[in-house]
Amino acid sequence: MKVRVGVNGYxxxxxxxxxxxxRQDDMELVGVTKTKPDFEAYxxxxxxxxxxSAGEDxxxxxxxxxxEVEGTLKDLLxxxxxxxxxxxxxxxxxxxxxxxxxxxxxxxxxxxxxxxAEVSFVAQANYEKALGKDYVRVxxxxxxxxxxxxxxxxEYIDYVYAVMIRRAADPNDSKRGPINAIKPTVEVPSHxxxxxxxxxxxxxxxxxxxxxxTLMHVHSVMIELKKPLTKKDVIDIFENTTRxxxxxxxxxxxxxxxxxEFARDLHREWNNLYEIAVWKESxxxxxxxxxxxxxxxxxxxxxxxxxxxxxxxxxxxxxWESIRKTNRSLGILK
Numbered sequence: 001m002k003v004r005v006g007v008n009g010y011x012x013x014x015x016x017x018x019x020x021x022x023r024q025d026d027m028e029l030v031g032v033t034k035t036k037p038d039f040e041a042y043x044x045x046x047x048x049x050x051x052x053s054a055g056e057d058x059x060x061x062x063x064x065x066x067x068e069v070e071g072t073l074k075d076l077l078x079x080x081x082x083x084x085x086x087x088x089x090x091x092x093x094x095x096x097x098x099x100x101x102x103x104x105x106x107x108x109x110x111x112x113x114x115x116x117a118e119v120s121f122v123a124q125a126n127y128e129k130a131l132g133k134d135y136v137r138v139x140x141x142x143x144x145x146x147x148x149x150x151x152x153x154x155e156y157i158d159y160v161y162a163v164m165i166r167r168a169a170d171p172n173d174s175k176r177g178p179i180n181a182i183k184p185t186v187e188v189p190s191h192x193x194x195x196x197x198x199x200x201x202x203x204x205x206x207x208x209x210x211x212x213x214t215l216m217h218v219h220s221v222m223i224e225l226k227k228p229l230t231k232k233d234v235i236d237i238f239e240n241t242t243r244x245x246x247x248x249x250x251x252x253x254x255x256x257x258x259x260x261e262f263a264r265d266l267h268r269e270w271n272n273l274y275e276i277a278v279w280k281e282s283x284x285x286x287x288x289x290x291x292x293x294x295x296x297x298x299x300x301x302x303x304x305x306x307x308x309x310x311x312x313x314x315x316x317x318x319x320w321e322s323i324r325k326t327n328r329s330l331g332i333l334k
Contacts (some may be wrong), residue, residue: 002028004315006080006104008054008073008095010034010044012170013109013137014086016303019269021084021113023329032116034058037067039300052076054087055101077102080216082304084315085109092116096135107309110140110195120198123308124242124328125151127319130312138305142166142217143195145276145296149221150202150242153234155289157202160227164192164208165218171301171319173214183210214258216273216295223290233291234283242323242334243304245275253279258294263297266331274332304330 003026007018010032022029031050034041035058038300045051050070053059062069070076076100077083079225082105085092089111096116099106107210108116117137130136139147142164150160168177185208193206243277247253253262263273274297282293304326311322327334 007032009086037065108137122147141298159224160204244279273297
């Protein structure tokens with residue numbers, strides 16, 4: 001039997017998760033919700049994806065446009081085993097009561113607080129903790145990126161200091177972001193460090209800045225080591241870590257622009273770079289301090305985590321069986 005999946009919120013993350021679910025042989029995409037009949041709703045319908053109104057209040061918008069929906073979110077919940085909540089941050093917590101009433105499991109995104117779910121999730125770090133759970137939170141794009149590389153190094157870590165250089169807005173968002181400014185997050189630590197700690201138990205401090213770009217986030221990471229490591233050791237670890245790829249400046253990867261072009265050249269849907277990109281030349285060990293720089297494609301790195309979370313919640317596979325299946329279905333390189 002396939003797990004029946006609904007996606008509440010067919011936007012940047014929701015449409016990518018819906019696509020990923022449709023690629024799985026143990027899952028069925030039942031439908032998605034929209035709040036209005038925009039181009040994404042029309043395209044979804046043209047692709048044969050059942051579209052539902054996100055609620056009764058939004059039905060007049062669809063009726064006015066002559067857009068026939070399959071029903072409302074309440075109707076969708078009656079047909080699914082799990083709902084992936086990809087609504088704007090804070091909405092998931094409000095929606096949880098609907099999911100509880102319908103008796104369906106739910107996956108929330110990183111815009112929600114950790115207490116919305118039973119576990120915060122990154123597949124390669126704590127898959128087992130989500131086994132059989134009813135409510136799971138896939139952490140944010142930045143937290144996922146940090147957790148992927150830091151979990152691979154966890155046994156060597158004494159303390160982590162990381163600076164997030166964040167994109168101002170997604171490429172399709174014309175309403176947000178600084179145009180001619182660098183915007184610091186003045187609270188220290190930024191929320192990213194405490195969020196990593198909801199997944200893996202490490203000492204970490206983070207700071208963050210928003211800059212005028214739409215392509216990716218960049219992290220500058222410094223680790224105080226409790227066990228010795230060489231540069232070669234770190235490179236070997238990253239080369240053997242799933243969903244982490246090493247890129248070299250001397251091969252033309254000078255910025256996030258070339259990383260996105262790499263995803264385009266792979267013919268990835270929406271230019272998705274599911275893997276965390278680490279610049280190989282940035283890996284440096286000075287005494288007991290390790291440095292490296294990584295980039296995170298904020299639109300897609302959490303997508304495979306949503307798929308793996310579904311498998312964990314329904315105990316369809318163990319950690320590495322699920323990761324391998326997801327990687328293979330999405331063309332993830334390792």
